[in-house]
Amino acid sequence: MPPNLQSDDYYQILGCPRNASEDELKKAYRKLAVKWHPDKNPDNEEATKNFQKISEAYATLSDDKKRKIYDQYGKDGVDHADQMPENASPHFRNSGGGPGVHFSRGGPGGGVQMSPEEADLLFSHIFGGADPFGSSFGGRRQRGGAPNISLNMGGGPGGSAMGMDPFMMFGGGMPGGSMGGFPGGPGGSPFGSVQRPAPKRYDAIPNGTIVSLKGLVSKPERNGDRGEIISYDPQSGRYTVLLEDSDEQLRVKPSNLLQHVHVVLQGIESQPNLNGRKGTVIAWNSHKERYSIYIMDLSKVVSLKPGNVVLENGTVGHIMGLVSKPELNGRLGTIKSWNRESGRYDVQISADQVVRLKLENVVV
DSSP states (O other): OOOOTTOHHHHHHTOOTTTTHHHHHHHHHHHHHHHHTTSSSSOOHHHHHHHHHHHHHHHHHSSHHHHHHHHHHHHHHHHHHTTSSSSSOOTTOOOSSSOOOOOOOOOSSSSSSOHHHHHHHHHHHHHHOGGGGGGGTTTTOOTTTOOOOOOOOSSTTTTOOOOOOOGSSSSOOOOOOOOOOOSTTTTTOOTTTTOOOOSSSSSSSOOOOOEOOOOOOGGGGGGGOOOEEEEEEETTTTTEEEESSSSOOOEEGGGEEEEOOEEEEEOOOSOGGTTTTTEEEEEEEETTEEEEEEEGGTTTEEOOOOGGGETTOOOOOEEOSSSSOOOTTTTTEEEEEETTTTEEEEEETTTTTTEEEGGGGGOO
């Protein structure tokens, strides 16, 4: 059953039957929490409220005692149990808010009662030390055509290893190269020797790339959902995306996709401690022209201009803002390398055309 965020029923909110297992509840929570997390949906009050509702539903149903009370007496029963003193009847005394996380309730009466801070605490607890925006897509086996990349995300300043980021895959391992620190030469890439296999087309996002959907008008309920690109039709200019934990496929325009690619931060004068750190693109604000970047070893999200973000080699980006060659604006190209000395990408437009562009002129 699909999740229903308009409902007050915790099972319906998570899209789970009443006999759902603990693993099914957790899987539903992880998928919905990533989709509606406020950091992935900046300036979106609806997303914040949905995130709180999802968190409250999971915090209740993942606690055995709370779930039994909820199944028998509903939300008012759980609210009542939360307000009972410690020496109350054990049948009604509540043990807290889910697996290791306690949250306060405002008392009976409906509405979202878990605070944003408590929802974030639960989110951090569930995802532990992993990249919460790059969690596994249910163990889906990697399909043919997906880039085989192993990313060793260590080597950043202050740094614990960042581990694998499953934004680049659907389950399974990622054999291949490694992502180390900056190579020594002035023209080197911050991503070391990691290269995606060269696509047959330089203006098409490679199959296997993990994306989120955005700006869909015909299926707005799918906005924010993640999936994997499985094909590109050059005639229609549309991609076929296989949705996460589903056999459903959607054909969408490039403008409806956000690639979750790895980046290195640079040139940040106000927060120099961030320079050299590695992260994942989780959102793009077209009005402010800024990325939301999740930095795993700091467990925080920062908002940055494209000029402070180096996209990894092999990323297919949109060219924008060119004055000297305006005819290239709107076209797509594949990043071949980044030259630290000049601060520019070499971008492959076609088999025989490579252009050198500033960071702010290429975005995903």
